[in-house]
Amino acid sequence: MSLLSFLGTGAALGAGQTGKRLAPISPPVTVKVGMKRAPSDAGILIGIYKGYYEELGIKIEEIQFNSGQEMINLLASGQLDVACTVTAAGLFNAMLRDIPIKIVADKGTNIPGMGYYRLVIRKDLVGVIKDFKDLKGRKVAIVGTASLDEIALDRCLAAGGMSTKDVDLQVIRAFPDMLVALGNGSIDAAMLIEPFVAQGVQKGLIDRWKDPSGYDPHAQTALLVYGPSMIKRPEVANRFMVAYIKALRDYNDAFIKNKGRDEVIQILAKTSTVRDPEVYERMYPAGLNPNGYVRMKGVEMDIEWYIARGLLKGMLKVEDAVDNRYVDFAVGVLGKY
Structure with missing residues (x-):
């Protein structure tokens, strides 16, 4: 079933949206996404390949980066809309300068017993x-x-x-x-x-030595981050998240439930930097929450680590760094996984 077909069934939307149809953006808009095309970018890569973003009126312009700091600088200036990145002092310091940048979804955690x-x-x-x-x-x-x-x-x-x-x-x-x-x-x-x-x-x-679930169980390894240009367009930000989480669920079906595994591996082999399908059978998959939420404890611990070492220019609460409204919206549309 296509994403639009699913939405056409009259699924309830997020708070304040119940009863409305989630129509595609018209005219379509371009969203610039910074990433490294790693397999943990599956929420973007699968979504593009299967047309989830396009169905909602979003064209993804992929921009490859070598470092997360490059992404943060362009996010802050509005030249980049979305970043697939990790926690960093630069990210949190941008937030402390009142630049509207928010952590909005999961993009990688360690699955217990299979730490990637x-x-x-x-x-x-x-x-x-x-x-x-x-x-x-x-x-x-x-x-x-x-x-x-x-x-x-x-x-x-x-x-x-x-x-x-x-x-x-x-x-x-x-x-x-x-x-x-x-x-x-x-x-x-x-x-x-x-x-x-x-x-x-x-x-x-x-x-592989010890599994990280034993020494770093709350780790939030990678993040999806919205910049100011995305946050000021909630209708785009919400639809982007619906498509993103839809793709995360395909990923979880494949690697956790062994459902549609061959198809997803072929998609990632075509679109990510890991081109050999056989490698996916040997490596541990990144954990990607099919409901989208980040591990708040992990993000909070990262913030505390940076503060303790004098790397942040002020105090920052995890509630001010993470904004779950977009994931809440998407789960309201798609239901819980």
């Missing part, structure tokens, strides 16, 4: 690095400091009563380069993300 973003260790150190305390003094790599990556590592080390000050912290800007460093023995461990985790395991370079 985690600390890995060299395969030859499996018998040596058995517990958190064994990481002390070891060379551990992250892609950047004062970032999600350092936060994640810090929480992992905290499980052993340590912090990043207790390891030999290495900054390696690209995940593929981390695999090279792990392979040649120049680092001992790294915060790594799929599909590079699966690649490292297949090549016999790394061990």
Whole structure:
């Protein structure tokens, strides 16, 4: 059933919208979305491929970025409407400058037992690095400091009563380069993300070590963020979210319920940076909430981490950073998953 067909059944809309039809935007509008085309961008990629956005009068203009900070700068200036990104000091500081930027939906969490973003260790150190305390003094790599990556590592080390000050912290800007460093023995461990985790395991370079659900259970790894140009257009923002969550549900049907799995893998192999369909069978999938909501506790913990290190220019409450009204609207249209 197409999205418009579903909406045509008279499904109830969000608060204040009950009884109205969710007609497509006319004339159609273009929404500029910043992303890296990772598999966790499935809510965008699947939605474009299956026409969910187009059915609601939205044309997606994809803009690829190398860093989240680039996206935040363009969001703030109105040159970008939506960003697929992670928590960062720059994001929260923009909010503290009263720029209307909001975290609006989930774009990646670790599924318990299948963490897609985690600390890995060299395969030859499996018998040596058995517990958190064994990481002390070891060379551990992250892609950047004062970032999600350092936060994640810090929480992992905290499980052993340590912090990043207790390891030999290495900054390696690209995940593929981390695999090279792990392979040649120049680092001992790294915060790594799929599909590079699966690649490292297949090549016999790394061990997945401990599941992150044990040391960072509330982590909100990636986010969908609306900029001022989106927030001032609620009719577009709401419809975008309906299409986004519809696509997230296809993703969950595929990877959690094993329903339509081959179709979704083929879509992602065509549209994401992971082109080999076989890789999807080896790597752990990103968790994407089919109801769209972020883990508020995880976002709150990130804000507290940045504040504790003097990286934010003021105090910020999680309720002021996250705006659930768009997800509420979409769930009102689609029903709960």
